[in-house]
Structure formats: structure tokens, C-alpha cells
Amino acid sequence: MTPQKRQEVWEHEHLNVLQGNPAPRGHGLPLGYTEWYAKFLQDQLWWDQQDQEIRYMKGRELKVSIKFPGPGNLQWMTGGVTIIGNGQGSSEVYLAFPGGLYLEPKTQHLYVADIQNNRVLKSLGYGEAVTVAGQSDGTGGSTADTLWSPVDVFADEYENVFVADWNNHRIQYWEKNATSGKTVAGNGTRGSTLHQFSYPSRVLVDSKKNIIVADTQNARIMKWPFKSDPKTSVGTIIAGGNGAGLNPYQLNNPSGLYLDEVNQILYVTNEDSHSVTQWIIGDYENRNIYAGIPGRPGNSSAQLFYPQGVTMDPYGNLYVADVSNHRIQMFCPDAVFGITIAGTGQSGAADDQLSYPYDIAFDPGMNLYVSDTWNNRIQRFNRI
Numbered sequence: 001m002t003p004q005k006r007q008e009v010w011e012h013e014h015l016n017v018l019q020g021n022p023a024p025r026g027h028g029l030p031l032g033y034t035e036w037y038a039k040f041l042q043d044q045l046w047w048d049q050q051d052q053e054i055r056y057m058k059g060r061e062l063k064v065s066i067k068f069p070g071p072g073n074l075q076w077m078t079g080g081v082t083i084i085g086n087g088q089g090s091s092e093v094y095l096a097f098p099g100g101l102y103l104e105p106k107t108q109h110l111y112v113a114d115i116q117n118n119r120v121l122k123s124l125g126y127g128e129a130v131t132v133a134g135q136s137d138g139t140g141g142s143t144a145d146t147l148w149s150p151v152d153v154f155a156d157e158y159e160n161v162f163v164a165d166w167n168n169h170r171i172q173y174w175e176k177n178a179t180s181g182k183t184v185a186g187n188g189t190r191g192s193t194l195h196q197f198s199y200p201s202r203v204l205v206d207s208k209k210n211i212i213v214a215d216t217q218n219a220r221i222m223k224w225p226f227k228s229d230p231k232t233s234v235g236t237i238i239a240g241g242n243g244a245g246l247n248p249y250q251l252n253n254p255s256g257l258y259l260d261e262v263n264q265i266l267y268v269t270n271e272d273s274h275s276v277t278q279w280i281i282g283d284y285e286n287r288n289i290y291a292g293i294p295g296r297p298g299n300s301s302a303q304l305f306y307p308q309g310v311t312m313d314p315y316g317n318l319y320v321a322d323v324s325n326h327r328i329q330m331f332c333p334d335a336v337f338g339i340t341i342a343g344t345g346q347s348g349a350a351d352d353q354l355s356y357p358y359d360i361a362f363d364p365g366m367n368l369y370v371s372d373t374w375n376n377r378i379q380r381f382n383r384i
Contacts, residue, residue, distance in 0.1 A: 074317070074330075076341050076368055076381040079351035083369075084110075084129050085377030090117055090138035092129050095376040100152030100164070100202070100309070101369055103361040110361070110369060111153045111161060112378060118147045120163055120174075122155075123378075133163050133174040133181060142168050142188070145180035152202045152359075162211065164203040169196065171203050171211060171224075185211050185224040187231055192218050194234035202257040212238070214254045214268065219244040221254060221266060221279075239266050239279040246273050246294040248287040256310040256321070256359075267318060269307040270294070276310060276320060276331075291320060291331045291338065299325050299345060301337040309359030313366065321357045321370070328360055328370060342370055342381050349375050 085095040096116035103110045110123040111132070118141075119134030134140075134147040142148060148167035155161045159176040162184070169190045172181035186197040202214035209226040213235070220240035225233070240251035256269030256276075266279040267290060275292035279285075292304035299305060305324035312318050316333040319341075327343035343354040355374035362368060368381040 074313070074315070074341075074366060075384045077384060078342075078381075080342065080370065080372075080379030080381045081351070082127075082377045083125075083380050084112060084121070084123050084127065085372075085375075086127065088376040092121065092131060092136060093127065095121075095378070096138070097373050098371045098376065098378060099150070099358050099373065101359040101361040101371050101378070102153050102155055103363055103369060104155045104157060104159075105364070106157040107155075107159065108363065109155065109159065110378070111155050112371065113150045113153045113163070115149050115151055115166075118149065120147070120150055120153045120161055122159075132159070132176075133161050133172065140167075143180075144182070147172065147181075151200075154204050156205070162203050162205060164200045164213065166199055166201065169198065169200065171197075171200060171213060184226060184228070185213060185222070185235060194222075194236070195231075197222070201255045204257060204259055206259060206261055212257065212259060214257045216253055216255060216271075219251045219254065221251070221257065221268065238281055239268060239277075244272070248277065248289055251277060252294075255308050258310045258312055258318075260312065267310050267312065269304075269310045269320060271306050271308065274298075274304045274307065276304070276307065276318065291318060291329075297324070301329075301339070304329070304338075309357075309371070311360055311362065313362065319360055321360050323356050323358065323373075326354045326356065328354070328357060328368065342368060342379075347374070351379075354379070 086093045088096050095114050098112050099115045100113040112121045114121050117138040119131045121129040122132045123129050140146055140148045147165050150163045151166045152164035153161055161174050163172045165172050168188055169186050170183045170188045171185035173184045174181040187195050190198050197215045198217035200213045201216040204212050211224040211226055213222045215222050220237050222235035223238045224235045242250045244252045251270055252273035253271040254268045255271040258267040264281040268277045273294045274297040275294045276290045278288045278290040297305040304322050307320045308323050309321035318331045320329045322329045325345055326347045327340045327345050329338035330341045331338045347355040354372050357370050358373040359371040366383045370379045372379045
């Protein structure tokens, strides 16, 4: 049903009746907005969960539809602005299949894993960037001063970076202005023992300096102490490790990772299951499918198609880089259906399009940054 009229505000005369009426569980309104429950005579108000809007009906005629903004009342410009990347190439004004993004909250520096250029870049603004790990000319390798298809990056406030060095099966630590890195997790050989990785795809560091890694082809999430010798120490499995599969207690090619450290919850994208797992850390805690339908890829608002990067905002909204759907999806708390906030769902290079977006990040103003991988650019979608 195409709305004849749409208002992007809640303060509409027809919605005054919604205040103060708690929604029953399962009604579909996202958690945190259960007070906005359509309890109205003759069912004149309809909540459409898939389109995330309330519709005011008079008989069969649609009078007005009001888009549900989600917790935080967040909206973004439909067109993005390129902040890094001037096409594909090896000089530092170019990118070659950019992957993981990280925006360090204190310094506000944006870091990019430039996968095919075998390096990590730090944005300097105005389209300029500088290499902070790997070789600036794109030379790859397995020595301490090189990287080989780095797919993700994490940085601290002192501008030191941790790199998921994909083809070297290791996590490398590069101090600020260093010319070489140090292996801090994994021993550099592919395998399934507790001191090995099989293509690590994501890396983050918690407040206690534990290194947390998505060990992709081993279908597990590993934790390593920062000050350890990877040649003699081993990691600990904190999620997965039960073989690849579609069940909530299994991971399936985990390729995106977000840690809610306060609540000790991991959100993990399962690339091959087309879903996001909510994994409460602990031996006997719940594991839930939080978004997507395991084993059923698709382009509906309830489905994902090879998801990668994932993050969460202070309002509890979850964001997913829905790679093969060429879009960024927002899932409000407790919602089944996602809302497309960037991309059109079709691959393209226009300012409102994405092509296989790999990762996402937000700045403190909730402006959205997207690693637009096949377009070899980083796009910023400004919050409205």
C-alpha cells in the first residue's frame, strides 16, 4: 500500500490516543517504544512492522501513514559523500577493496583496512590518508613489516593499531609510527588448535586489553591476553567452537563482531548462515538468532544476504552491512524486520548506492561511515 501522505513526526493529531497504552509482548513494536501502542476504536490504527510505520485508516482508505523512526529518532541523508578513495589504485589517495573500518572515539581518527593494497590507512580528512600498518606501496608478505590481505583494524587512543592479517593467520600489533608489527595472537600458521587461526576476519580489544578475534573458518570467537607470547600461549574460545551450522549455539563463517562489554554480549554475523547471533558470554548462557533467517538468504526486510560488519548504537539499534543486498540495515531492539538506512538494494556507484558494502562505523554525531568495497571508496551518510 503506497501512502498518500507521510509525516516524519509522531506529534500527529491521530496519534494522541497512543500515549500511555502498553503493548502486549509480541505485538511487534520495538522494545523501548511499547508505550506507543495502537489501541483505537474499530482498529483504525495499524502498525505495519515490515514497513516500520503506523497507518491511520478510515474504512479501507489510507488517510495518513507515519514512519516509525526507531529509538533515537535516527535518520540519514540518502546520498553519501566520499571521504576516502578516488578509484582503485595503490597510492594513498586510492583504495583496493577496502574492508574493516574503525573510528577511534577519543581521537576521532578513521582507520581502513585496505585489503588488496595490503595496508591499513588512517584518514587525514579532505580525501587524504596515510599508511599506519603495512607498506604504503601495497607490497604484501609474511614478514614483520608486511601484511597479506588485512581485513580488519582496531585502534587505541594512542594511535596503535591491531590488524586482522587474513592470509597470514595472525593478529599484528603496530605501534604509532612503527615500521614493522609484532604478532600478538595466532602463530602465523593456519590450523584449529588454540594457538592458531584459520583466516581471522575481525579483531577488537576490550577495556582489559584482551584481544577478541573472529576465527572465521574455525567457526569460533577467540580471546587472547594482550601481553602474551603467541608462540607459547593459547587463546580461549568464548563463542562458537561447536562446528559450523545453523543452530543458535553454532557459528557459521563468523565475519562481523561487536562486543557489548557492559552486558557481556557478543553480536556475531554469520556470513554463511545469513544471520546475526546474540551470544551471551558464559558457559550456560543463552544464544539467540538476533537478525536474519538462518540458512535462508534473501532481500526482504527480515532477511540478510552474506552479512559482514555489525555495530550497535547507544539506543540499542543494531546495524548490519548486508553485503550482497548492497544495503545497510538497522534492526531496532526486539524487531524482526530491518530498516534500510543506506543503499538502494541494487549495486551501483551513484551517491545513494553501494556495491558490496563490507563494514560500518559511526562518529559521535551518529554520521554513518560505510566501507563501499567494490566501489573502492569510504562513504559518509550524514545524519539528518
